[in-house]
Amino acid sequence: MRDIKILIVLIFFTGLTYYGIEPYAHHIMHPPVEEADYSFKDLGDDRSQVESMIASADVATGEQQVLSNCTACHSIKSQGQQMMSDADLIAANGLLPPDLSNAGSLYDEYFLFKFLMDPAGAAFNSTYEMHKKEQLATEKAEASSEDEKRALVNAHQKAVEGFKNKKAASFIKMPGYGWLGEEEVANIVAYFQSIAKPVEELSGKEITINACARCHSVDYDKVALQADAETLAPYLGSFPPDLSQMIRSKGNSYLHTFINDPQKHLLGTGMPRVGLTKEAEAKVVNYIEKVGDPNIEARSAIGQYFVLFFLIFTFFALGWKKNEFKEVGK
Amino acid sequence: MADCKRRAFVKGAGAALGVTAAVGGGFALYGMKRAWDPLPSVVAAGVTEVETSSMDQGDVGQVEYRGKPVVILKKTDEMPANEERDVVINGERFTVNILICTHLGCIPAWTGEMFKCACHGGEFDSSGVNTFGPPPTPMVVPPFMIEGTKIVLGKEGPEYAKIKAAKA
Amino acid sequence: MAKFEKANSIGEWLDQRLNTKELMRVGVLEYWIPKNINFLWSFGIILATLFGILVVSGIFLLMYYKPDTDLAFYSVNYTIMQEVAYGWVFRNMHAVAASVVFLAIYIHMFTGIYYGSYKSGREMIWLTGTILLIAFSAEGFSGYMLPWGQMSYWAAQVITNLFGAIPVIGPDLVIWIRGNYVVEDATLTRFFALHVLVIPLIIMGVLGAHMYALRIPHVNNQDGEDIDYEAEARKFKSGDKRNSKVMPFWPTFVAEDVFVLGAFLTFFFYLTFFHFGFAMDPINFIPADSMKTPPHIYPEWYFLWSYEVLRGFFFSSDMGLIAFGIANHIFLVFPWLDRDPAIKPMHKRPLMKWWFWSFLLIMIALTVWGKLPPTGINAYIGFVLSVAWLSWVLILLPLLSSIERKS
Numbered sequence: 001m002r003d004i005k006i007l008i009v010l011i012f013f014t015g016l017t018y019y020g021i022e023p024y025a026h027h028i029m030h031p032p033v034e035e036a037d038y039s040f041k042d043l044g045d046d047r048s049q050v051e052s053m054i055a056s057a058d059v060a061t062g063e064q065q066v067l068s069n070c071t072a073c074h075s076i077k078s079q080g081q082q083m084m085s086d087a088d089l090i091a092a093n094g095l096l097p098p099d100l101s102n103a104g105s106l107y108d109e110y111f112l113f114k115f116l117m118d119p120a121g122a123a124f125n126s127t128y129e130m131h132k133k134e135q136l137a138t139e140k141a142e143a144s145s146e147d148e149k150r151a152l153v154n155a156h157q158k159a160v161e162g163f164k165n166k167k168a169a170s171f172i173k174m175p176g177y178g179w180l181g182e183e184e185v186a187n188i189v190a191y192f193q194s195i196a197k198p199v200e201e202l203s204g205k206e207i208t209i210n211a212c213a214r215c216h217s218v219d220y221d222k223v224a225l226q227a228d229a230e231t232l233a234p235y236l237g238s239f240p241p242d243l244s245q246m247i248r249s250k251g252n253s254y255l256h257t258f259i260n261d262p263q264k265h266l267l268g269t270g271m272p273r274v275g276l277t278k279e280a281e282a283k284v285v286n287y288i289e290k291v292g293d294p295n296i297e298a299r300s301a302i303g304q305y306f307v308l309f310f311l312i313f314t315f316f317a318l319g320w321k322k323n324e325f326k327e328v329g330k
Numbered sequence: 331m332a333d334c335k336r337r338a339f340v341k342g343a344g345a346a347l348g349v350t351a352a353v354g355g356g357f358a359l360y361g362m363k364r365a366w367d368p369l370p371s372v373v374a375a376g377v378t379e380v381e382t383s384s385m386d387q388g389d390v391g392q393v394e395y396r397g398k399p400v401v402i403l404k405k406t407d408e409m410p411a412n413e414e415r416d417v418v419i420n421g422e423r424f425t426v427n428i429l430i431c432t433h434l435g436c437i438p439a440w441t442g443e444m445f446k447c448a449c450h451g452g453e454f455d456s457s458g459v460n461t462f463g464p465p466p467t468p469m470v471v472p473p474f475m476i477e478g479t480k481i482v483l484g485k486e487g488p489e490y491a492k493i494k495a496a497k498a
Numbered sequence: 499m500a501k502f503e504k505a506n507s508i509g510e511w512l513d514q515r516l517n518t519k520e521l522m523r524v525g526v527l528e529y530w531i532p533k534n535i536n537f538l539w540s541f542g543i544i545l546a547t548l549f550g551i552l553v554v555s556g557i558f559l560l561m562y563y564k565p566d567t568d569l570a571f572y573s574v575n576y577t578i579m580q581e582v583a584y585g586w587v588f589r590n591m592h593a594v595a596a597s598v599v600f601l602a603i604y605i606h607m608f609t610g611i612y613y614g615s616y617k618s619g620r621e622m623i624w625l626t627g628t629i630l631l632i633a634f635s636a637e638g639f640s641g642y643m644l645p646w647g648q649m650s651y652w653a654a655q656v657i658t659n660l661f662g663a664i665p666v667i668g669p670d671l672v673i674w675i676r677g678n679y680v681v682e683d684a685t686l687t688r689f690f691a692l693h694v695l696v697i698p699l700i701i702m703g704v705l706g707a708h709m710y711a712l713r714i715p716h717v718n719n720q721d722g723e724d725i726d727y728e729a730e731a732r733k734f735k736s737g738d739k740r741n742s743k744v745m746p747f748w749p750t751f752v753a754e755d756v757f758v759l760g761a762f763l764t765f766f767f768y769l770t771f772f773h774f775g776f777a778m779d780p781i782n783f784i785p786a787d788s789m790k791t792p793p794h795i796y797p798e799w800y801f802l803w804s805y806e807v808l809r810g811f812f813f814s815s816d817m818g819l820i821a822f823g824i825a826n827h828i829f830l831v832f833p834w835l836d837r838d839p840a841i842k843p844m845h846k847r848p849l850m851k852w853w854f855w856s857f858l859l860i861m862i863a864l865t866v867w868g869k870l871p872p873t874g875i876n877a878y879i880g881f882v883l884s885v886a887w888l889s890w891v892l893i894l895l896p897l898l899s900s901i902e903r904k905s
């Protein structure tokens with residue numbers, strides 16, 4: 001029975017080491033973040049008002065507004081709206097403004113409404129400010145003197161201002177439509193909803209191309225970058241990575257919270273929040289997983305036979321061993 | 331007599347063979363050593379030019395110089411001057427450093443106040459001088475020359491000679 | 499020339515030409531193993547098997563891998579992982595075996611230390627084994643570079659930089675090793691050559707020496723008992739198999755080995771298919787970028803303890819490097835640091851018993867802190883652990899063992 005005792009000791013120390021270097025160390029290096037917030041609470045507390053406004057909006061007026069304000073830069077292919085070819089749009093804008101055919105179902109209506117009112121605010125500033133505030137709170141708690149606290153507050157104010165200025169100047173070429181008034185913006189959103197195919201009818205690849213491909217390529221699935229690579233890096237601060245292996249380098253849960261709110265993980269990043277709905281985002285992550293790690297099912301299918309084979313092998317080996325040991329009286 | 335000579339020759343030949351083999355082996359080792367040297371195309375020096383006129387105080391830029399990242403920081407007035415390391419163009423102070431931690435070669439990140447290395451926690455101030463942790467020396471100032479408002483990395487100008495002299 | 503009679507079987511034909519019967523007798527049938535052992539004695543066969551798995555899976559990876567900084571990442575993560583039939587099986591096996599082989603090496607080593615199997619005539623077994631550990635480390639390090647991900651690149655950057663601290667020639671040596679001012683294509687291709695040919699050849703050679711070294715002083719046993727192998731072998735051969743203290747390598751010991759191996763391989767293939775994340779770091783699925791250090795960099799788990807000894811001296815890189823140098827080579831002289839020549843397991847050594855278990859815990863703690871970010875209190879814990887490790891090996895081991903010898 002000494003062998004069993006030794007085995008227990010072996011398993012204990014191996015397990016202890018494993019726990020320390022894997023679950024524990026990774027927990028320390030990547031502290032868990034809050035769940036993804038698909039209701040975009042930081043944009044305001046008027047979600048229900050906005051929703052009822054959109055529900056009772058006038059689709060026909062919305063269509064008129066879209067035709068006079070959006071189609072110069074955006075195509076709406078499902079409605080036959082395309083003033084310029086995609087290539088020309090890229091040449092004119094640096095990147096391809098997303099096609100709006102399914103904007104009404106892919107993107108959360110409340111987010112879309114706020115985005116049209118103030119693009120940089122919805123994509124960046126609101127969430128940046130929120131996370132910066134959280135950061136300030138923890139730093140203030142650690143600060144020792146009042147002077148230090150005041151300095152921290154100043155530094156944070158400066159950072160937020162700088163961030164907003166930078167985004168206002170360089171980021172979104174998309175202008176805000178707040179000047180149309182809330183009612184008209186609601187009409188626009190309602191129009192998008194009226195023409196959009198439901199998310200269930202769209203593939204993960206289609207959604208990814210619409211939501212992500214103007215900055216990110218997916219090489220392993222031959223999804224090309226819909227932008228002029230030369231202008232993209234200065235525009236965003238650094239060159240956006242290819243998405244082919246993201247599922248392996250970041251993992252499922254990180255991708256969910258990151259796509260929902262990039263600032264949560266990388267405060268100050270140039271990646272905007274695009275406001276995908278929960279269902280649309282799940283399809284994007286699922287697609288990235290299919291491209292980056294297509295062997296998930298094969299792994300368990302084949303793996304179980306390997307394990308079973310060696311269990312049987314070990315069972316027979318035990319019999320042989322017992323037999324041989326009896327022979328020599330051990 | 332002849333036999334004796336013969337033996338001496340054989341003995342000598344043995345020693346000579348040993349020496350010849352050793353010399354040959356030495357050349358072979360030299361050849362193998364040389365095969366691992368950097369290729370001429372790698373050695374051929376690269377020159378990188380940086381335009382500074384568009385930078386504001388506190389701006390940080392990064393360029394690639396001979397495969398290494400070089401950071402260019404336009405100092406703000408609050409940042410302490412470092413007479414021995416600052417690159418001065420028209421009265422404005424710049425920190426120009428090879429952005430490689432002098433400890434083990436990671437790339438420190440600029441935090442807004444200092445350079446911090448993620449690998450082993452080393453810290454450098456806004457002039458690139460090591461202030462905490464394992465880095466043994468300040469970050470290296472690459473050879474440079476000032477041409478108007480441009481910094482040319484890879485050529486040695488009088489300003490670089492001064493910094494080099496101050497270090498020595 | 500010897501006279502050959504017409505052979506009646508293939509076996510006889512071979513025996514005439516290769517003396518196979520005698521070879522079998524000396525090699526396995528009368529290779530005597532003590533009966534008083536436990537399953538830890540089977541880790542040799544586990545290691546040999548893992549090395550075999552690494553060679554075979556490695557050959558298949560080699561058929562598609564492209565040693566070029568522009569192509570390497572794609573050839574591994576797309577061609578091998580997604581296009582080649584079962585390519586991902588070979589890669590997972592290779593990665594997991596490369597990680598688990600170190601677990602087996604460390605268990606094998608600490609078994610040797612626990613039972614005192616490295617002294618009084620068995621020094622060469624230990625020495626060749628330690629050289630194997632160093633060779634495997636070099637093999638692991640060079641192989642880790644090949645997928646050309648972020649961890650590959652930065653591990654290469656940091657480790658090659660270590661040579662820069664050598665006085666006088668250091669900086670030039672670093673450039674020579676890399677073949678460039680930075681880790682680059684030339685570095686990748688030369689480490690590729692080392693990984694697939696040079697180091698495996700060295701490992702095979704030293705592995706042969708390691709097994710040969712076992713034959714002269716014989717295998718140790720659980721109680722460090724000095725067995726008269728000739729007498730016990732005679733007893734066994736005369737038919738008194740039960741009372742003899744030894745058993746033959748074939749078939750008895752092999753039967754035990756195969757059983758332990760089967761159990762281990764069950765575990766190994768479970769890891770390969772269902773739990774391989776520990777051996778394939780997520781950060782290495784980001785292509786190498788010389789302009790961006792990942793926020794946390796750390797070596798593979800089997801290097802963590804010595805890496806932490808290096809980092810522990812956070813205030814002085816020279817001291818850290820000296821300690822690191824000691825850490826990587828001290829096991830070579832272990833037999834001479836243990837001043838008590840008596841071969842006894844730790845549970846029969848009143849002082850060394852405590853030394854052994856606390857030393858094991860220090861190694862594990864170093865491994866864990868080697869992965870944690872070196873900030874705040876962790877820097878100081880790392881320092882304490884590093885100093886403890888050095889004093890456990892350099893001071894306590896000789897001191898306690900010589901006290902035991904005298905008493």
